[in-house]
Amino acid sequence: MDFPDCASVRRANRTAFRLREREFNSSSNLDDTTLLLLLEEWSLTPSGTNTKMFLISPVVCLVAGVLIIPTILFVIFSRFKIRQETRYMLLGNALLSDLIYLLFYTLSAALNAARLHLPKEACVLLLFLLAVAYCGGLFTAVAIVLDTYIAVLFPLRYIAILPPSRTKKVLVLLWMYSAAFPGIFFLVLWTTHSFVPCVLEMCSVPVILILTLNRTDAVKLCFWLSTTVIILCLSVIFCCYAILYFKTKHSGIWGSICSRASVTFVMHNTVLFFYFFPLLALFVESFLCINVFIRLQTGILVSLTVCNVLMILPKVLFPFLYGLRYREISASLKSIVRRKQLRPVSPAPPSS
16 A cells, blocks of 8 residues: 655645545545644644643653652562462563553653654554553453452362462463564554554554544454453453452451552552543544544644543552561561661761
8 A cells, every 4th residue: 555655745735634524524434645634733733832831741750650660560570479479470470561551651651752753563553562560460460350259259269269379370471462462463553454553653552542433343343352351351350359349248358448459459459440441432532533523633632631641640559559468468568668668878987
């Protein structure tokens, strides 16, 4: 498929764009030239220029994540007893996925804000790594819920069901599925020529999501399959927590709203809400944009808000709301801080 080069698109007349925009508002089947003109006009308008403000959230979250996530990972992997427990291995895997996602997404947002164009292959690789990291965190969150379900309902058989050796195999499978799921999606995009060169040069995840989903039926099928996977994950989580509640409601652990079980339950659901709600919002917004219920610029602004704010927040909230609640991890961190504070200071040499 032949695409017009980016330089010729940048010299396109604004009148042509207005005609194309009216076409977008009346049809969801856009050709390549239409998409490129829409993208170019988006990047030239003041609203597109002011989107640099959306870089603030990824940068702030990256700084906070870099300060806390490596510290928790160090505690997990430096303590033999801790790293042999399933819940801590799953926690470490989730934190590692979140840190990778924060690094690559902030890099993508910074390059886009600076208007630095990447080669097509580099952009595709960056998008693939982002998808793998996000799927890794998502699937690990589901695995954490299943681990909690088994630990509460089968405490005597828990070690036999999930020994450390089996947990390591589960982690390998999680990463394999995390790579295979987006790999299929990217393969469909590549074989159906749904990657537009100028869109890849921009390498903005929100823009690519909006413009790519207006392409072929195969891409729309992948979109609905992704939505189905997310709904299945949510269904598994909801069923596990519902069964846990009804099985344990007479045990007395839910007696007080401030009990550890109640607070842990609220923390779990808060983290999972922040993980899944942005995805559902993004799918709804993409569906509305595909069916031309909202304008293109409105769709991209909503996508920027979801991708740069709502999808980034759980990555930095997870270690604070979830990781630091483990007694072993918090105690290890306190001992590290206390050891540094008690480190003896060598006396100054006497003045002559």
